[in-house]
Amino acid sequence: MKFPVRKTAILIFLLFILLYNNISGKEIDKLKIKFIDYYYENGSPLLWEIRNDTLLRISLLPDYQSTTLNRQTDHWNFRIIAEPGTRIRLTIEKMLPDIYNGKPASDWWNYPKGIPCYLSYDYCEWIPLTTRTLRGKELYLDFTMKGAEVYLTRLPVYSLKNLNSMLAAIQGRKGFEIITAGKTTEGRKIEFIRSGDRNVKFTVVIRARAHPWEPGGNWVMEGFINELIKARADNRLKDLCFYLIPMAGKDGVARGMTRFTPSGMDLNRGWDKDFDPVLCPENYVLDSLLKDLIASGHKPSLVIDLHNDDKGDIHLAVRDKGDVKFRNDMQQLEKLMREKGLFSEDFRYQWRDANQTSVSTIENGILLRYGIEAFTYELNANWLKGQGMIPSAMEWKKMGAGLLNVLSEYFSR
């Protein structure tokens, strides 16, 4: 049987295609990096690309604020599945530069101590690695896989699972009550923890995790609560009643977002007016708690909002420069924070300026509307100056225990 030349050429071409596909198929099977997984609670939306066998490029997606241009990308949490012993060289980048207060950010991830990335083989113990910031502001890291899969995150993970274990540990405990105050945008429960008699002299409100990428506040809150359990057991702190909101931005934590809620709300903005219960239930319930406490004669003496940022300071509300009592109070508080709270950054004062409107952050809004002293406590996400180390969950828990001792002494004056 004779084949015409044209048909033979076509046949050879098809055979070649078949053979080539088989070879590439085999090559794909041989890749050392097998998969990048972020399809789990707190996993961050991202794009990934294997550049050659062991070079991995991760591009992070921002989340956006409603009705503004603002967007931010600071959270990552993903799992690399690869052959044990594989050397991974990895870059992490923001797909789009951040926009903050309406202006494009010009610098990020370029702090002197570097940006840490945390590794875990069991999703429980987090090992800090220092990254290097490349010219295009990508973070670069290089490590060897010690197992078949490894989790990489921006900060030691504190997710809904951690929160639920903490709540289970205090459920039914004497001196503690867990109150379901409402539901988040996506219908998750918003829990308040009350500890202490409502009728005592001082009420203090502490909130954590308004911004999903910032788990430091959760670790501080956990250390604070552990110390509070001991204090209640010993019948100490009789003059103090606490309302603790352990995880305000729960939806964003579950979805692995950076800053906003799924309806595009920034929980540390808009405190100069009432909140819409549908668009922003997370703030609406806290604002309602403050109103109820005031109406029932239990006006809080202090509100603290726990955050992470790249600097780590305490941001005080806008005040008049001549407010001597406020200055004295804050000097005492600062002294205690340094002595007992493991605090090593700065107290940042904002003095009233007739030509400038203040930002509608929680501390400014609460002082302005209710006359309640408040501050935002930013925990440094990159470096603990006092301890001379990269932050860890353990150190943040110690800072939480310290914070309780600070407040105990501050209010016993």
Ligand SMILES: [Zn+2]
């Ligand atoms: Zn924040």
